[in-house]
Amino acid sequence: MGLPSGQAIAHAIGVTPLAPEDVATGPAGAVAKEHNLTNETPLWFYILKEAEVIHRGVRLGPVGSTIIAETFLGLVHGDHNSFLWQRKNWTPELPSASHDTFTMADLLRFVDDINPIGEDI
Numbered sequence: 001m002g003l004p005s006g007q008a009i010a011h012a013i014g015v016t017p018l019a020p021e022d023v024a025t026g027p028a029g030a031v032a033k034e035h036n037l038t039n040e041t042p043l044w045f046y047i048l049k050e051a052e053v054i055h056r057g058v059r060l061g062p063v064g065s066t067i068i069a070e071t072f073l074g075l076v077h078g079d080h081n082s083f084l085w086q087r088k089n090w091t092p093e094l095p096s097a098s099h100d101t102f103t104m105a106d107l108l109r110f111v112d113d114i115n116p117i118g119e120d121i
Contacts, residue, residue, distance in 0.1 A: 006046020006063055007039065015062040018046070022053045 010017035050061030
């Protein structure tokens with residue numbers, strides 16, 4: 001499909017890529033190893049494996065989260081009706097745990113849905 005490998009993206013954003021042994025873990029990893037995909041891992045599989053290895057599958061790792069964050073940023077920046085274009089120096093006005101920062105965790109606390117995927121995790 002012409003997409004770079006997960007490892008190539010990791011290098012491009014300045015993070016240490018998963019080791020081939022990490023990509024090869026588990027049943028799906030064994031299939032990746034069998035097909036020589038542990039050094040040049042397809043991006044979609046790398047993102048899933050990164051989440052599994054680094055965060056036990058609970059949340060995305062650095063490559064996956066960077067892609068998602070930059071996609072949202074690109075959408076907001078590309079929308080000339082967004083707060084970034086309509087209000088100079090806009091910052092969130094919602095309550096946050098720290099006075100000078102606002103995080104996704106703060107947003108989840110605000111909407112009162114700390115665990116949006118359920119209590120089983």
